[in-house]
Amino acid sequence: MEESIRKKRAQGVLVAAEEIDRAEEMANSLIRKILSTPPDDILRVEPLPEYRFRPFDFIGERGDIINKSMPRKK
Numbered sequence: 001m002e003e004s005i006r007k008k009r010a011q012g013v014l015v016a017a018e019e020i021d022r023a024e025e026m027a028n029s030l031i032r033k034i035l036s037t038p039p040d041d042i043l044r045v046e047p048l049p050e051y052r053f054r055p056f057d058f059i060g061e062r063g064d065i066i067n068k069s070m071p072r073k074k
Contacts, residue, residue, distance in 0.1 A: 001026065017072050 001023045008015050034042060 015070065017070055020070055021072070 001019075005015050005020060005023060
């Protein structure tokens with residue numbers, strides 16, 4: 001859903017506030033689930049010898065603030 005919103009915004013298409021709110025509520029619901037679930041039930045940690053961390057992977061436009069100025073219904 002977030003990818004769809006980003007694509008529309010990149011094309012200059014207006015996105016309904018309800019669509020953005022729905023995507024944010026889905027994200028918040030997942031966050032609540034992750035925070036309330038025992039780590040062993042959702043996480044498995046194992047080494048990946050071929051993985052190489054690149055600190056520049058985090059540079060880019062943040063999706064959580066790109067639509068911050070979108071008007072909302074009260």
